[in-house]
């Protein structure tokens with residue numbers, strides 16, 4: 001992709017602004033560091049963003065730290081503990097974390113003018129700052145507002161050495177003695193997950209899954225995880241079905257390698273029982289085009305989570321101009337403005353009520369979808385994300401509070 005490919009979507013002036021901002025960073029190297037080059041949202045965003053930054057004339061680069069399975073086991077525990085889950089973290093775990101970070105410091109070339117460090121795994125690389133100076137940013141993609149204190153205190157000794165920290169939603173952070181920025185993640189409107197699809201691809205996908213399109217389709221796309229409350233979605237659907245004929249689709253491919261996912265899936269299947277209006281798509285991971293087609297074929301998209309990160313599925317649905325019914329948790333309220341860009345719900349009954357409201361009032365549903373699409377265009381596309389990052393880099397590079405994000 002080239003940056004000009006985005007011009008028809010966001011307008012020429014947005015692209016010109018990006019070029020202008022990019023030019024202010026000429027001669028500066030932005031070095032991104034994370035822990036994986038494939039899989040996961042961070043890698044996906046970097047994969048799409050780095051070439052566009054380069055196209056804007058910004059010398060953005062990306063390196064990945066090395067770690068053995070022990071290290072990733074420890075950082076997985078960190079991840080859960082930062083989300084507030086109880087995890088037994090031993091001295092040995094902390095030692096493995098430090099050893100890996102210090103080992104990487106020995107092997108890696110840290111050459112950036114701005115070091116852009118993503119998530120907890122490589123956070124301790126900042127130890128090098130004392131010696132090399134430069135600007136350091138910690139980009140946190142997870143909600144650390146109610147962390148396990150042991151892990152947080154351990155990590156915090158590194159975080160406070162950064163020049164700034166970036167979070168995805170206001171509620172995701174807590175008090176820190178360094179500057180904090182709010183930068184939401186984004187979706188790429190030109191990726192296979194989100195680009196426009198011809199009707200025949202959508203129809204073929206639905207045929208493939210055996211889902212009839214003669215009734216309104218209500219869909220939730222989510223990993224089979226208790227926090228996504230798929231059983232709650234079925235209960236809401238059953239309430240709706242007492243009044244209105246409709247089809248429910250639960251999509252969550254790729255659950256097989258997650259033991260908890262299998263358990264949730266089994267409960268979902270049991271709860272759905274013999275209901276022939278409920279389609280459960282699980283098993284192998286689905287392609288981005290399939291997910292795109294399923295979202296586009298839907299009449300309403302639901303995201304009935306009990307807890308959420310930013311909830312990219314909601315941005316994906318809104319971008320497709322779908323009316324959305326979603327819980328008011330995590331990053332969802334940033335995206336769904338109640339009765340403007342979708343409907344917020346708080347429980348099973350509320351979800352059922354909102355679904356009925358939309359099914360019986362297609363005009364209202366359509367206007368929510370249209371507004372939602374515009375809201376995403378303004379706030380949650382990759383180009384806005386790039387703009388925020390460029391402003392952040394410039395602000396830090398100038399080391400002044402001139403630019404207020």
Ligand code: UDP
Nearest residue numbers: 221222223251252253291309310311312313
């Ligand atoms: N997703 C997918 N296939 C599935 C379930 C989810 O491709 O079977 C994608 C979904 O389209 C979205 C991402 O996984 O892009 C989930 O991101 P989100 O922030 O909504 O939730 P998370 O899973 O990170 O909690």
